[in-house]
Amino acid sequence: MVTGAGTQERLAAAEAAAGAVRDPELPVLTLADLGVLAGVEVDDAGAVTAWITPTYSGCPAMAEMASDLDAALRAAGFADVRVRTRLDPPWSSDRITPEGRRRLAEAGIAPPGPAPARTAGPVPVSLSVRRPAVACPRCGAADTEELSRFGSTSCKALWRCRACLEPFEYVKEI
Template sequence: MVTTLTDRDRAHRAAAAVTDPELPMLTLEDLGILREVRIEEDGTVAVWITPTYSGCPALAEMRVDVDRAVRAAGFAQVEVRTALSPAWSSDWITDEGRRKLSEHGISPPGQAPARTSGPVPLTLSPTRTVPRCPLCGGADTEELSRFGATSCKSLHRCRSCLEPFEHVKEI
């Protein structure tokens, strides 16, 4: 079956507009979770997504939401597939996604640690960054908890304005 670029674009737009269940101000495209959308020879729309964390509990809901959105765009056959390699990186969050995080009081991640091929080096010292406050912009912040409401966020407080905020971890 020959498909047009228009069909692929329409399917991509539908999948890209799906919002993250844990960060609903962001789309899967904003987060860099949406990897690829392809229309197969038999007309099936294949969508690849990558979880932010292996075992992310939101992945099942994302799959259902993507399937529903692509079907609503007029496609009868949809397969949502999981791509685990390469692993998701917080560097994949778009500039628009980072802006939306800040606007909603969540500190966006800094640059992710460099990844090398081969064995993963063991680091015994902390690798945590000190995020700026998304509310006042202050740099004097402290970590209150390494784990926030979700595994991909930590909880911090600004020492300048005293407001707590979440920070998306660098991965």
């Protein structure tokens, strides 16, 4: 346990350690940048609980994220660590921080636009595919095309710029 520190100091140390953990699928981002880190709590006994929210149901990276958070918090001196999943509110690509969006673009990955508005009740299903305007993260050109609806992970699509001819990934709005 982090000794010699008050609750606020322990919380700040836990938040810093958890906030520095990289996403296993988008390593240019921390879990905090991605908006997956939903909170960190430290109780009076010094136990730490880190809350994570999956980007989508069935996200295969959740176990790796939990393991990495546990290891980072233990390395920061916390002996009693719990990583929990929080599903409400659900994750949205709008939770990606401005710094995270900047880092994605610098890495050649187009950041998402605004997420579709959420409504209460059943989710409407549309059979048409929404094709957002995606600017090339390398040259900034708007003349781009989707090559594959799915990229290296389910939350990304593969695009190509018609101006510079470079392929790039695009994080989908969710």
